[in-house]
Amino acid sequence: MEGRIAKNDYTLGGRHTGITLRAGETIEFGIYAMHMNADYYPNPEQFNVDRFLPENRNQLTPYAFLPFGLGPRQCIAKRFAQMLVKLTLATLVLKYRFNTCEQTDIPTKVHISSFSNAPKCINLKIQSYIENYIY
Numbered sequence: 835m836e837g838r839i840a841k842n843d844y845t846l847g848g849r850h851t852g853i854t855l856r857a858g859e860t861i862e863f864g865i866y867a868m869h870m871n872a873d874y875y876p877n878p879e880q881f882n883v884d885r886f887l888p889e890n891r892n893q894l895t896p897y898a899f900l901p902f903g904l905g906p907r908q909c910i911a912k913r914f915a916q917m918l919v920k921l922t923l924a925t926l927v928l929k930y931r932f933n934t935c936e937q938t939d940i941p942t943k944v945h946i947s948s949f950s951n952a953p954k955c956i957n958l959k960i961q962s963y964i965e966n967y968i969y
């Protein structure tokens with residue numbers, strides 16, 4: 835995906851930020867750095883989905899969670915992609931038991947790029963429930 839390009843000079847947040855985008859400049863966000871920033875997400879290495887519960891939402895910083903971008907040019911398939919990921923995970927955990935093993939990297943090593951941050955490698959021990967699986 836191409837980065838966003840400023841059409842005109844534009845100062846972010848009025849004059850308060852001191853950041854002016856110049857016409858023609860390409861803009862990319864360091865999303866991984868933002869999602870792992872303890873100012874926004876205390877203990878960022880900790881897997882804690884409770885951060886996103888409705889009762890904890892007032893502790894979240896707007897625009898500090900951008901897996902699909904935000905605003906008029908955010909990912910058009912955001913809901914579709916989320917549904918797909920949930921269905922895939924649900925199907926997998928229904929059929930297989932996942933465990934870490936000696937080869938599992940803890941914490942996971944991440945390949946950081948401008949668009950997505952995929953794990954470098956995930957080695958897991960996978961056991962099938964298939965004998966007990968009822969369709």
Ligand code: HEM
Pocket residue numbers: 900901902903904906907908909910911912914915916919
């Ligand atoms: C987990 C999967 C996905 C992630 C994390 C993701 C993430 C993103 C992100 C970060 C953007 C840029 C938003 C911005 O610049 O503000 C984007 C744009 C876009 N995505 Fe996705 N995406 C996913 C799946 C998909 C799928 C499955 C499709 C199509 C079927 C899709 C279609 C698009 C399109 C067309 C745009 C450009 C929207 C525009 O420029 O107006 N994405 N996506």
